[in-house]
Amino acid sequence: MAEYAELVGSRPKVGKKSEPKLDHIRITPAENGGHVVEHHFESGPESRYKEPATHVFGADEGEKMLSHISEHMGIKSEAPDEELAHPDKD
Numbered sequence: 351m352a353e354y355a356e357l358v359g360s361r362p363k364v365g366k367k368s369e370p371k372l373d374h375i376r377i378t379p380a381e382n383g384g385h386v387v388e389h390h391f392e393s394g395p396e397s398r399y400k401e402p403a404t405h406v407f408g409a410d411e412g413e414k415m416l417s418h419i420s421e422h423m424g425i426k427s428e429a430p431d432e433e434l435a436h437p438d439k440d
Contacts, residue, residue, distance in 0.1 A: 367398040375419060376402075383409030387419060 370391035380386045389403040407415040420426070 368396055370397040370400045372422060375422065377415075377419070380406055380408075382406070384411055385415055387415060389422065 370393055373390050373392045376388040376390065378386050378388075384407045387405045387407065389405075391397075391400045391402070393399040405418065407418070
């Protein structure tokens with residue numbers, strides 16, 4: 351009968367799993383009047399599991415939250431700041 355060490359040594363090597371990619375972002379109201387932003391990641395045979403990352407933004411941190419989300423989603427705006435602040439204004 352084969353020795354345990356021989357059997358373990360003969361196992362095929364499993365490749366290193368890659369860093370998980372962002373799957374989606376969930377935004378919910380926070381108790382402080384701001385928002386909770388959760389980053390949820392893909393997981394599967396090729397990527398390792400990663401807990402959702404949680405960020406809390408205060409009621410007066412709307413711009414900071416939007417900047418954070420835009421950065422992680424790869425969204426870029428070429429609109430002047432005035433248009434971003436008042437999109438309905440003509």
